[in-house]
Amino acid sequence: MSAETAVAAENPAVFDLADPVTHADSDLSGLWRYLRDCEPVYRHSETVHGPEFWVITRHADVQAVYKDNIRFTSERGNLLTTLLRGGDTAAGKMLAVTDGPRQRELRAVLLKAFSPRVLERVSGQVRRSTRRAVRAAVRRGAFDFAGEVADRIPMTTICDLLGVPEADRPHLLRLNKSALSSDDADETFSDAWAARNEILMYFAELAELRRENPEDDVISALATGSIGNRALTVHEIIFNCYSLVIGGDETARLSMCTAVEALSEHKDQWRALREGTVARETAVEEVLRWATPAMHFGRVALEDVVLHDRTVAAGDIVTVWNCSANRDERVFDRPEAFDLARQPNKHVTFGFGPHFCLGSYLARVEMSALLGALAEFAAEIDVAGPVTRVRSNFLSGPSRLPVAVLPTAAADELDLAP
Numbered sequence: 001m002s003a004e005t006a007v008a009a010e011n012p013a014v015f016d017l018a019d020p021v022t023h024a025d026s027d028l029s030g031l032w033r034y035l036r037d038c039e040p041v042y043r044h045s046e047t048v049h050g051p052e053f054w055v056i057t058r059h060a061d062v063q064a065v066y067k068d069n070i071r072f073t074s075e076r077g078n079l080l081t082t083l084l085r086g087g088d089t090a091a092g093k094m095l096a097v098t099d100g101p102r103q104r105e106l107r108a109v110l111l112k113a114f115s116p117r118v119l120e121r122v123s124g125q126v127r128r129s130t131r132r133a134v135r136a137a138v139r140r141g142a143f144d145f146a147g148e149v150a151d152r153i154p155m156t157t158i159c160d161l162l163g164v165p166e167a168d169r170p171h172l173l174r175l176n177k178s179a180l181s182s183d184d185a186d187e188t189f190s191d192a193w194a195a196r197n198e199i200l201m202y203f204a205e206l207a208e209l210r211r212e213n214p215e216d217d218v219i220s221a222l223a224t225g226s227i228g229n230r231a232l233t234v235h236e237i238i239f240n241c242y243s244l245v246i247g248g249d250e251t252a253r254l255s256m257c258t259a260v261e262a263l264s265e266h267k268d269q270w271r272a273l274r275e276g277t278v279a280r281e282t283a284v285e286e287v288l289r290w291a292t293p294a295m296h297f298g299r300v301a302l303e304d305v306v307l308h309d310r311t312v313a314a315g316d317i318v319t320v321w322n323c324s325a326n327r328d329e330r331v332f333d334r335p336e337a338f339d340l341a342r343q344p345n346k347h348v349t350f351g352f353g354p355h356f357c358l359g360s361y362l363a364r365v366e367m368s369a370l371l372g373a374l375a376e377f378a379a380e381i382d383v384a385g386p387v388t389r390v391r392s393n394f395l396s397g398p399s400r401l402p403v404a405v406l407p408t409a410a411a412d413e414l415d416l417a418p
């Protein structure tokens with residue numbers, strides 16, 4: 001346990017969980033353990049970032065809050081940052097911050113766009129483009145895994161799905177990076193706000209084009225979609241495109257970087273993956289539990305709710321911490337062990353209940369493609385320089401990950417089999 005976490009175990013109040021720096025600079029595992037054991041429903045004090053909020057850390061309680069969208073609403077925001085600022089302008093329009101019958105209707109429109117036929121096509125593209133990206137990088141021997149590989153896979157996937165033209169993708173990726181987290185300590189809240197607005201405006205223009213000339217993509221499905229006999233409004237369309245591009249890119253990208261970092265640190269697990277002694281799909285689940293790229297989500301209580309011995313009052317902000325729930329000793333045997341063969345693995349990386357991640361299938365396909373390509377093309381992989389981490393109270397993982405890789409013979413073959 002680090003010096004900081006030892007202090008936290010006696011006095012959790014020294015940590016400001018709303019502050020991005022707290023998560024970037026400290027190892028909070030001791031704090032989470034203390035809260036799970038001693039204060040599972042913890043009242044976080046007011047900070048410069050906003051008012052008080054509840055912190056829920058045990059797996060069972062996290063699932064209970066996620067599941068209960070009658071008493072805990074997402075309509076005032078589902079991230080600490082928006083909740084602390086008093087609400088989310090996309091409420092009632094964007095799936096993730098809509099509840100009740102409206103959420104079910106919107107989810108049905110989006111699920112229709114994510115049909116098995118479209119997902120199968122996109123999955124095939126993911127496997128091919130991941131093999132290509134990993135092989136090309138591995139042949140160089142030393143590279144930044146975040147910039148050379150992880151940056152490309154999820155963004156390509158979600159843009160293929162949405163129908164974002166190739167030429168616009170690098171710009172969208174840059175905007176995405178500043179919208180929720182920041183690699184740069186000098187970036188401000190207004191930079192993030194400007195980036196979010198630019199993404200929305202981009203999709204407004206693209207949706208207009210697709211409404212006139214629909215193609216076989218998700219933007220067209222939304223632009224021409226309807227609920228009952230009413231067409232989706234421009235706000236519903238752009239907020240949901242925004243949600244997909246943000247949800248589909250950052251989390252998956254960061255989980256890939258954490259996966260590579262963990263594999264380079266746990267050589268026995270890397271060998272198990274390479275030698276195929278662990279099933280790929282089982283390994284994918286452990287990597288997702290280990291990475292937990294979306295650390296928390298949030299809700300507002302609609303009525304007084306007693307949790308353990310604490311009363312959460314109507315109107316209170318409640319945050320559920322996936323990163324703690326995924327290390328809960330009550331559910332996971334040796335939770336601090338990175339064990340690719342772990343089964344069962346009931347992680348909450350994709351949430352739980354009515355808002356369960358819409359992109360979980362794609363995220364799993366991406367991670368499986370990455371692990372497969374690494375096992376095929378990399379004989380050894382090591383972190384080879386200082387790692388930079390995102391600064392965020394929501395997202396976690398490396399934004400820069402220098403690695404040194406020894407290529408396999410397959411990586412050096414002249415032609416890449418399809």
Ligand code: HEM
Pocket residue numbers: 066074078095096097107158243244247248249251252255292293294297298348349350351352354355356357358359360362363
């Ligand atoms: C919802 C995590 C990838 C789209 C969620 C939620 C979590 C999550 C925890 C629940 C939010 C809540 O309850 O408030 C992740 C992680 C991913 C990932 C860790 C990658 C490793 C994706 C991808 C897409 C996506 C690839 C899109 C293709 C969405 C959407 C929702 C959602 C639209 C809202 C669902 C609803 O409210 O009904 N995600 N996600 N996510 N995710 Fe993901």
